[in-house]
Amino acid sequence: MESKVKEINIVGFLCNWCSYAGADMTGLGRNIYPSNIKVIRIPCTGRMDPMMIIEAFHNGADGVLVSGCHPGDCHYTEGNFYWRRRYPHLKSLLEHFGVDRRRFHASWVSASEGKKFAEVVKKVYAEVKDWKDNG
Amino acid sequence: MLKVAYFPGCSLSSTAKEYDISTRLVCEDLEIDLVEIPDWICCGATTAHITSELTAAALPAKSLVWAEKQGLNITSPCSACFSRLKMAHLHIEKDPKLKKEVEEVIGEKYNGKTEVMHLTRILIEQYGIENIKAKIKKELKGLKIACYYGCLMTRPAEVCVNDRVENPMLMDNLVKALGAEPVKWYYKTECCGAGFSLTKTEIARKLSGDILKEAKDCGADLVMVACPLCHSNLDARQPEIAKLIKTELNIPVLYFTQVLGLALGYNSMDLMLNKHFINPKPLLKAKGIL
Amino acid sequence: MARIGVFVCHCGTNISGVVDVSRVAKYAESLPGVKVAVDYKFMCSDPGQNTIIDAIKTHNLDRIVVSACSPRMHELTFRNTLERAGLNPYMVEMANIREHVSWVHSDNKELATEKAMKLMEMSVSKVRRSEVLTKMFAPIEKRALVIGGGIAGIQAALDIAAAGYKVVLVEKESSIGGRMAQLDKTFPTLDCSACILTPKMVAVSQDKNITLLTYAEVTEVSGFIGQFEVKIKKKAKSVNSKCIGCGVCVTKCPNKKSLSDFDGRLGPRKAIYTLFPQAVPNVPVIDRETCTFFLTGKCKICEKVCPTSAVDYTQQDELITEKFGAVVVATGFDIYDHSSYGEYGYGEIKDVISSLQFERLISSSGPTEGHVVRPSDQKEVKNVVFIQCVGSRDESKKRPYCSRVCCMYTAKQAMLLKDHYPETQSYVFYIDIRAAGKNYEEFVQRAQNDYGVVYLRGRVSKIYERGNKLLVKGADTLSGAQVEIEADLVVLANGLEPRKGAKEFSQLFHMSSDQYGFYNELHPKLAPVETAISGVFVAGCCQSPKDIPDTVAMASATAAKVCAIFAKEKMEVEPLIAGVNQLTCSGCETCYNVCPYSAIEMKDKEVKRGEVRHVAEVLESVCKGCGVCVGACYSKAVDLKGFSERQILSQVETATMPITNS
Amino acid sequence: MKYELQLKNIAEGFRKDVENLSQQKISNCYQCGKCSAGCPVAYAMDYPPSMIMRMVQLGMHDQVMSSNTSWYCVSCETCTTRCPREIDIAKVMDTLKIMAQAGSYKLSENEIPIFDWIFLKSIELTGKIYELGLIGAYNLLSLHPLKDIYPMGLKMIIKGKINFIPHLFYNPSELIKNIRMFKLIRKKDRERIYEKNA
Numbered sequence A: 001m002e003s004k005v006k007e008i009n010i011v012g013f014l015c016n017w018c019s020y021a022g023a024d025m026t027g028l029g030r031n032i033y034p035s036n037i038k039v040i041r042i043p044c045t046g047r048m049d050p051m052m053i054i055e056a057f058h059n060g061a062d063g064v065l066v067s068g069c070h071p072g073d074c075h076y077t078e079g080n081f082y083w084r085r086r087y088p089h090l091k092s093l094l095e096h097f098g099v100d101r102r103r104f105h106a107s108w109v110s111a112s113e114g115k116k117f118a119e120v121v122k123k124v125y126a127e128v129k130d131w132k133d134n135g
Numbered sequence B: 001m002l003k004v005a006y007f008p009g010c011s012l013s014s015t016a017k018e019y020d021i022s023t024r025l026v027c028e029d030l031e032i033d034l035v036e037i038p039d040w041i042c043c044g045a046t047t048a049h050i051t052s053e054l055t056a057a058a059l060p061a062k063s064l065v066w067a068e069k070q071g072l073n074i075t076s077p078c079s080a081c082f083s084r085l086k087m088a089h090l091h092i093e094k095d096p097k098l099k100k101e102v103e104e105v106i107g108e109k110y111n112g113k114t115e116v117m118h119l120t121r122i123l124i125e126q127y128g129i130e131n132i133k134a135k136i137k138k139e140l141k142g143l144k145i146a147c148y149y150g151c152l153m154t155r156p157a158e159v160c161v162n163d164r165v166e167n168p169m170l171m172d173n174l175v176k177a178l179g180a181e182p183v184k185w186y187y188k189t190e191c192c193g194a195g196f197s198l199t200k201t202e203i204a205r206k207l208s209g210d211i212l213k214e215a216k217d218c219g220a221d222l223v224m225v226a227c228p229l230c231h232s233n234l235d236a237r238q239p240e241i242a243k244l245i246k247t248e249l250n251i252p253v254l255y256f257t258q259v260l261g262l263a264l265g266y267n268s269m270d271l272m273l274n275k276h277f278i279n280p281k282p283l284l285k286a287k288g289i290l
Numbered sequence C: 001m002a003r004i005g006v007f008v009c010h011c012g013t014n015i016s017g018v019v020d021v022s023r024v025a026k027y028a029e030s031l032p033g034v035k036v037a038v039d040y041k042f043m044c045s046d047p048g049q050n051t052i053i054d055a056i057k058t059h060n061l062d063r064i065v066v067s068a069c070s071p072r073m074h075e076l077t078f079r080n081t082l083e084r085a086g087l088n089p090y091m092v093e094m095a096n097i098r099e100h101v102s103w104v105h106s107d108n109k110e111l112a113t114e115k116a117m118k119l120m121e122m123s124v125s126k127v128r129r130s131e132v133l134t135k136m137f138a139p140i141e142k143r144a145l146v147i148g149g150g151i152a153g154i155q156a157a158l159d160i161a162a163a164g165y166k167v168v169l170v171e172k173e174s175s176i177g178g179r180m181a182q183l184d185k186t187f188p189t190l191d192c193s194a195c196i197l198t199p200k201m202v203a204v205s206q207d208k209n210i211t212l213l214t215y216a217e218v219t220e221v222s223g224f225i226g227q228f229e230v231k232i233k234k235k236a237k238s239v240n241s242k243c244i245g246c247g248v249c250v251t252k253c254p255n256k257k258s259l260s261d262f263d264g265r266l267g268p269r270k271a272i273y274t275l276f277p278q279a280v281p282n283v284p285v286i287d288r289e290t291c292t293f294f295l296t297g298k299c300k301i302c303e304k305v306c307p308t309s310a311v312d313y314t315q316q317d318e319l320i321t322e323k324f325g326a327v328v329v330a331t332g333f334d335i336y337d338h339s340s341y342g343e344y345g346y347g348e349i350k351d352v353i354s355s356l357q358f359e360r361l362i363s364s365s366g367p368t369e370g371h372v373v374r375p376s377d378q379k380e381v382k383n384v385v386f387i388q389c390v391g392s393r394d395e396s397k398k399r400p401y402c403s404r405v406c407c408m409y410t411a412k413q414a415m416l417l418k419d420h421y422p423e424t425q426s427y428v429f430y431i432d433i434r435a436a437g438k439n440y441e442e443f444v445q446r447a448q449n450d451y452g453v454v455y456l457r458g459r460v461s462k463i464y465e466r467g468n469k470l471l472v473k474g475a476d477t478l479s480g481a482q483v484e485i486e487a488d489l490v491v492l493a494n495g496l497e498p499r500k501g502a503k504e505f506s507q508l509f510h511m512s513s514d515q516y517g518f519y520n521e522l523h524p525k526l527a528p529v530e531t532a533i534s535g536v537f538v539a540g541c542c543q544s545p546k547d548i549p550d551t552v553a554m555a556s557a558t559a560a561k562v563c564a565i566f567a568k569e570k571m572e573v574e575p576l577i578a579g580v581n582q583l584t585c586s587g588c589e590t591c592y593n594v595c596p597y598s599a600i601e602m603k604d605k606e607v608k609r610g611e612v613r614h615v616a617e618v619l620e621s622v623c624k625g626c627g628v629c630v631g632a633c634y635s636k637a638v639d640l641k642g643f644s645e646r647q648i649l650s651q652v653e654t655a656t657m658p659i660t661n662s
Numbered sequence D: 001m002k003y004e005l006q007l008k009n010i011a012e013g014f015r016k017d018v019e020n021l022s023q024q025k026i027s028n029c030y031q032c033g034k035c036s037a038g039c040p041v042a043y044a045m046d047y048p049p050s051m052i053m054r055m056v057q058l059g060m061h062d063q064v065m066s067s068n069t070s071w072y073c074v075s076c077e078t079c080t081t082r083c084p085r086e087i088d089i090a091k092v093m094d095t096l097k098i099m100a101q102a103g104s105y106k107l108s109e110n111e112i113p114i115f116d117w118i119f120l121k122s123i124e125l126t127g128k129i130y131e132l133g134l135i136g137a138y139n140l141l142s143l144h145p146l147k148d149i150y151p152m153g154l155k156m157i158i159k160g161k162i163n164f165i166p167h168l169f170y171n172p173s174e175l176i177k178n179i180r181m182f183k184l185i186r187k188k189d190r191e192r193i194y195e196k197n198a
Ligand SMILES: Cc1cc2nc3c(=O)[nH]c(=O)nc-3n(C[C@H](O)[C@H](O)[C@H](O)COP(=O)(O)OP(=O)(O)OC[C@H]3O[C@@H](n4cnc5c(N)ncnc54)[C@H](O)[C@@H]3O)c2cc1C
Pocket: C147, C148, C149, C150, C151, C152, C153, C170, C171, C172, C173, C176, C177, C178, C179, C180, C183, C185, C186, C187, C188, C216, C217, C218, C330, C331, C332, C333, C334, C335, C355, C356, C359, C405, C409, C412, C499, C505, C539, C540, C541, C542, C546, C547, C548, C549, C551
């Protein structure tokens, strides 16, 4: 089991202003979560180029999480609206290409929601694991 | 020629026969073709909608469907029937589930193509004030009329098409066109207690009393109505009300079709003015109209 | 080939207590391009930073990775370190192995260490693709434009001028003063509005740094922070600068057909007029739409009586273009037009008046010289009903918001009425009392306790005109009673809404506004006077309903922001911005349309010799580096410095690779 | 104080039931009292309309259902037309009456339901309203045998305003159709209330 747990590889794209800061907050609060996630800092979820996600799966990532400010709270006023609009399309596109829906996630985590970030990672991990274990 | 499906309603075939007669008379005169809906059933009046939403929608729906099949709009002179037909139409349009149920119980489809219009709108708006003016035989000079709209033909705002819900002017404009003077008053749309005439009579008396008093205070010679329920409260109950509030009222209450009929030159018998509890003839004679 | 140094921090035991830092450093050494890797107790301390500087010198490093805490904590620190070592400050990346590793994976040291190694490796691959970025500077035109001459605009202009900068104040009416000039007295102190406003208006006219353009409007705006180019239309006043403000022309003008908007249309206004007696500038204007001469060619009385021959019928509108470094928008508010309330008479009952009309009635400079009389018959009043929340907190009128000042001004008006006419009785219908300000609750209490104003908790259902009285039918929900009041006058507490045309105005600047037309601030809490457009600030009621103290505070805040821009010689701009590769740009305008800051311009440009194409170009001083354009561009022609495609993809690639030797 | 607020009421589903059946968002009511201010019958009601809205919000079904308010509502729609929160209060009153008659909650007024029952029976059997039968039956059942017969009713008869013979369907097959329709409606209504209560 241990080796399998270790194998699970999740790439997280976190926006600098909310979710990355939220993840910092998780640390500050010492909330434990699975270490399988590797975080890449981006300025805003509006920066997300679908290529980056496709590339991640292509390179063998088991799961991808994109997390940003709550809609309406974007540091750049509306960047995350673009992401919110793109996400469902991208999700169904990926599904179409055979990427299981349990592998691709989006969430809204603010800079103060440290606990929530830990919960989100746990949930994503559980879903990816479910996919990996049960297909 | 204007042709429209006619829903007289229960009251017009009994307590308000004069409204029915004067309506048919006036429409004939103006060459408006009223096609009575065969075997129409009661709209459910003040009762169905407080008993079951489905009944309230299904009863009028039968008539709506008939009119739709004929490709006609539908009208009723009775404000209560108008309101029920209109509300049923609106509710069915808004609520797909209700629509399905209604179609099931009446066994027919309803596409919502019919427009429900109160008779005042058919005559005053569709037929047109100017066209009416052209037909006037006798100007109603010197008559001060309080136009009473009541609740059901104006409220809620959705049913009050092309008029102001808080200060409707449709009938006032008609009165002006007929040469009479519409009095400026603010009880036009106050409730007369309509549905409570039989069950909570004391409420109907109070509300109708307030309206009659206000009309009198504002200098009206007569009150003009477009609803049999309003009429029975303001006219038939007027003697009791006068006794109750210890005020001399004696203010005739006429249907708008009767007032229009007078201007078109019809006499008291034609318009069945004798049916009213408060006899309008002395007033009309004094003003030289009869 | 890159020469990279990796520095792994212990953070006391914060990191080293969980992560095997020496293993991380050892792994780093094995990575291509890494010339040196060390671990150290406190990287951010002075000796820690010196370690980096020394390593750069001895190993001739050109880029650095610090494996430590969050970049949000110390990225700037280490950028400065690089600068001190003579390197480009943007050649450092941080791997966050504290907040994202040691503090959250203390349950499994082995896995934590492996993750730390991975994060460090990702940073190494990113920094390998970092480019030298230069700090950017933009020039600043040190002149401010203030639009709107209400108390907000006046205050902003005075504060900026006091700092020694030039200001142009543009007001569309013939005088500054705004709504405050229409008020009689002001809560919560009840000082006379004119008494506190007039000195400020005069100060504006006398300030050498302020150019006052009244009867003028902004018609076009281009450019960006530091370099706005603005077209201003000065409407023809028909009175020139020779005017000494004697007022003879106004007295003698026979044409008083129009109603004075300033007086709430309760009194007449001449064709030549000053807005109010204390107007600044005190120069009348001719309303060409009503002036007899302009309509019929006859009259010219004002010209004849003017002692200085200041009347000039031939004046033309004038369009000027000026440059500004920053803009303050202070266009204020209108009150809600209550003619949509049928139950209150569709605005047609004469003795149902608006709150501003009441201010004019009770003002000694108003149309009745301060006598509160019924507009219908000029009779004095006894019973007065005030109705709050008219056009506010009303979803059915699409005005669900609270207008914030009307509870207060209603209490004020009821008190003033009692002061003037002790025999009057006021009734206030309210839903809630919102008096959240210094001395505000006390003020409303005073109205109730000392002035005997009767407060009834409920909305009025209908106003009936009965004889010469108004029958007001309301409720008091606290007692459950219906209330009927025979009133002589009803005063509505009209809500506040943006000026008519606010939406169109906002488009001049590409400012965003909310669904009601109030201008949006950049951040509701932490950037309340900034807008999404750098260099454009908002003050006063154009942003949301507020009272005078808040308006003035906000105006001064905008002034501080403007001065902060002007205080610099040049503007330093973060170079982490977008850039377009115009050779691959297809000119689709997607980026232009999505950029939240209007930082992209479409240009016809010679991209290759002899090939002119429609391409995008990033305005470097405007771009905030959000990257929305990058995500949107189908041609992959835009990229974001510091978060480039190559950098992020290399991180992705590294993240998904297994650790090579551990 | 007339009653004490039971905390368990707030948690129960009364508000939800009323909201579902009436399709009105009662939690939106902010107690401005405009409905009560304009209601022509409020003076006779146990609680004015706004207070009923509040009591529904708090789930006080016993007080709401045993009050006369909804039964005194004449459906004049004044409240609905003016409510600043766009609640159709008249429809809520209808709903309360429907719920009361469906028996899901305790019933208070007896007069109006009797009237309604006769009224609808009349429509079912004749397609129209048979006034004399209606007045007579109503007076008998509601135990006011002579109410309204004298003087107004008598005069009505003299004036020929009240029919002695009930209206009849011209076409007998319509009568059968009509009775069938009413049966179906009753079945559906039972389903509706059951569904909403479930
Ligand atoms: C009845 C009433 C009573 C009040 N009483 C009080 C009180 O007692 N105490 C208190 O603290 N507050 C009171 N207030 C609130 C107070 O009026 C406002 O807080 C204050 O006036 C807001 O000032 P402002 O400069 O933002 O807007 P405004 O006063 O509206 O000024 C805006 C100015 O911009 C000009 N303008 C608009 N558009 C343009 C354009 N496109 N180009 C050029 N110029 C333009 C306008 O002509 C105007 O001069 C009251 C409000 C009302 C309605």
